[in-house]
Amino acid sequence: MLTERQRMILNAIVDDYISSAEPVGSRSISKRGDVGYSPATIRNEMADLEDLGYLEQPHTSAGRIPSHKGYRYYVDHLVPWNSAESAEVGTIRAFFAEKLNAMEQVNQHAAMILSNMTNYTSILLGPEVFHTSLRHFQLLPLNDTTAVAIIVTSTGQVENRTVNIPPEISVSDMEKVVNMLNSKLVNVPLYKLKSRLYSELGEEMQRHISHYEELMQVLDTALESDQEQRIYLSGATNMLNQPEFKDVDKVKHILDLLEETPTLLKMLSPVAGGTGIQVRIGTENSHEAIANCSLITATYSLDGQALGSIGILGPTRMEYARVMGILGILSRDLTAMLAHWYK
């Protein structure tokens, strides 16, 4: 579709604009060593590229900036793929060499490292409850009416919530049920837990236990998974460093969005069938607030199943090559670490 020269020029413009944040003129492209044409020639090509929709002009007599379509072409065809610096690889490796125990820590720390390395905002979606299974369940009385339910998953995460215990339920019944649960439902994926609770234990419980329904109610809330806490955000204020967001009003909407956990969850959950590194540019994000942002995501997995995802949010004028390189390495290493850890 595009000629070799057009691709070269588009590439040069995107590169220049990414680093300067200013509209790129024909002269500055011509002066770069790698493009051997005069400004006039470049101007002609630029006009063509604008007609094709790859470039935009903020106003007559300004230079050109890439359009969303232009970024898309750049990401799909022009990104130089060998661009994770060895220094960066070093940082990532060093991070994994550290002795980090809990998954909690890994996530928080990884998010921080990412945002520091890239100077963008990093969003990390922790291992999803969906794909982990039950390892241990416990109900610990706190006082007459409440107890703490503790769920330990196969990946070593611990969830807990407080539940109300109706007075008519006896302690021994509760113990019985917890024991049943632990013997029959261990290794069942969390998301199947509730249905299996009814199908496997229902009958037996009804036989042996009084106040079956109240107890079932308790277990039901105890096993309710809260996905809310699984998001790790870091470097939100890096947005403020970008010249395109010097205006408080613009950045406000973005930061507001970042405080909305459910929205983030939706944004980061991997697109059906999508795998590897995904780039969503500008309006492709279908969120008004980040129409001028790009979101680059990668997933990490265990046993071939996507466990969580990593995202970097920045302006559309983003260092795609670098960020994609970093994300690629990090997601690969995370996957490797998980495999090594939980086998």
Added chain:
Amino acid sequence: MLTERQRMILNAIVDDYISSAEPVGSRSISKRGDVGYSPATIRNEMADLEDLGYLEQPHTSAGRIPSHKGYRYYVDHLVPWNSAESAEVGTIRAFFAEKLNAMEQVNQHAAMILSNMTNYTSILLGPEVFHTSLRHFQLLPLNDTTAVAIIVTSTGQVENRTVNIPPEISVSDMEKVVNMLNSKLVNVPLYKLKSRLYSELGEEMQRHISHYEELMQVLDTALESDQEQRIYLSGATNMLNQPEFKDVDKVKHILDLLEETPTLLKMLSPVAGGTGIQVRIGTENSHEAIANCSLITATYSLDGQALGSIGILGPTRMEYARVMGILGILSRDLTAMLAHWYK
């Protein structure tokens, strides 16, 4: 020290400035119904108040704005104390009427409500590990080398972390120790846990258990308390709504500060001897970044011991009366709820 009229004028200026964010002129004060003097008289008094350090002038021929000293006087002597609106009390009561189970939820939710009600940034410091005691301890093997340590506190919080188990430690030894811990150290305050571990169990363990030191090492990391997660922040972006922070550079430092957990912890931990509602104005905060902010804090408690604190951060030009009223009610209700809950 100040005459009645000066106090009245100072009060009027602070009130006006709080709602308008613009330097207040003598004329606008005079036009208010409650001050029956001409602009000229007011000007004279304003000049005096400036000499005394209660007011400042951004530049000649601008109106006056309150100095930190002025705000301090306002907060200490002039704040009208009956100023939590009934609608606001209603919101708070409604919040507590909701059935919230885990402390986690209460905190997160409370922080949100606060920031929504006040339009400032709210910071909530959850129950401090310091003043809660051990209810239950458990060590749950995940695989050959790792286990999850679970600590349940008297307030029903659950902490967990993953620890490495050296291969030479036998499962039975581990069980023995956990049982000892549960029988001897229950109800010991968390912060004393480590020292009591050595003093009360040390000897017995050394007698009955092989690889005493390795095991001790494991327990040591297992009982390490992580205070990091106890901070709940909400409405950080409300800062961006304030006209004084229209400049991105200024607000950047504040938002950066809000991302630094340890700093927040220090800022919110109650000053020695201080009780009730505290107001720290501008530079009293001893943090460069928030020299133009005020922090209003209140503590909530259980059994007379401060458990955590609530803070509202806003510009020095803050609705002190309203925020102090709201915080007062919320901290009282929180205290009441805790007492009711854990008794």
Added chain:
DNA sequence: GTTAGCACTCGACAGAGATGAGTGCTAATC
């Protein structure tokens, strides 16, 4: 097909008035 030249466009910037809010001082008034 490429490039040099040139007129043209338009944002950014700086300086000049004009405007008006607000002060400080002085003298008149209560």
Added chain:
DNA sequence: GATTAGCACTCATCTCTGTCGAGTGCTAAC
């Protein structure tokens, strides 16, 4: 003696204007 009216003065803000320069599009020459 306290209060107020009057007035000159200050200074930030706004608007208008002209200049500058980066960059374009077009045409003609190479």
